[in-house]
Amino acid sequence: TFRTLEVVFCVSFTIELACRILVYKLKFFVSNEWRWNVFDFFLVATQWVEEAMTWSSQETELGNFSTVRILRILRLIRIIRL
Numbered sequence: 001t002f003r004t005l006e007v008v009f010c011v012s013f014t015i016e017l018a019c020r021i022l023v024y025k026l027k028f029f030v031s032n033e034w035r036w037n038v039f040d041f042f043l044v045a046t047q048w049v050e051e052a053m054t055w056s057s058q059e060t061e062l063g064n065f066s067t068v069r070i071l072r073i074l075r076l077i078r079i080i081r082l
Helices: 002-024 034-056 066-081
Strands: none
Touching: 002 034, 034 066
16 A cells, blocks of 8 residues: 555665665765755655654644655655756
């Protein structure tokens, strides 16, 4: 289902981000690509916030999180661009 795919992508992007942080250490935040790295970090963090809110309450009063989904689409566009 769609929900399962969301969780799979959340975990895979988290693993990818963690590996990049482990490899680059401080350079992750100060290299030439630091803006993209901060953007990726922000997207993964907001995705985990969305997951936590979904797990804590199946019916949220905050809407459908369309902003987070738009940011994730932008991240995929960035990946395709590279």
